[in-house]
Amino acid sequence: MFGPLRKCWCMRFESKHYYFARLMRVVNNYKHACKTLAERHQMSLAYLLASNSMFVQHDFSVSATVDVDVNFLSESVVEALQHSNISMSQKLHQCRFVKLNGIMYHCNTYVVVDVVDDTPVFGQIIAIFVQNINAFFFSKFVNQIMIHICLDT
Numbered sequence: 001m002f003g004p005l006r007k008c009w010c011m012r013f014e015s016k017h018y019y020f021a022r023l024m025r026v027v028n029n030y031k032h033a034c035k036t037l038a039e040r041h042q043m044s045l046a047y048l049l050a051s052n053s054m055f056v057q058h059d060f061s062v063s064a065t066v067d068v069d070v071n072f073l074s075e076s077v078v079e080a081l082q083h084s085n086i087s088m089s090q091k092l093h094q095c096r097f098v099k100l101n102g103i104m105y106h107c108n109t110y111v112v113v114d115v116v117d118d119t120p121v122f123g124q125i126i127a128i129f130v131q132n133i134n135a136f137f138f139s140k141f142v143n144q145i146m147i148h149i150c151l152d153t
Contacts, residue, residue, distance in 0.1 A: 020041075060100060061098070062128075063098075064096045065094065066097065067092070068129065070092065094127060098130070105137065106128075109124070123142060
């Protein structure tokens, strides 16, 4: 009726509103509230941009890991791992989920891999490998026809 939901969702607004509502409770200054919020927000943005911490990975945690013996993996998986610049000489671990910057990625979940012509391309996470605090997702592309059928019903 109004087009794709990604053009009318309100999650970013809710996230920003939560920041300002929490800030008002912390500051506890209700005189010149707009000025206070604007100054605090500008100071926060200036700090993030000046420290380059906005572009650094902040949060990384994994579930229980299992050491992976590369000899027991299929050739297609080994080729994909080598294509991702994973060192086969160092230890490789496999886990069930990874938390990156507050977002949980589980095996067998779907993620947006790419956007082509304003249409998202989905992939299913088959396995998650971890090496030297870097996460590598082994995923397969999902058939777009199947997605459209599921969304229409």
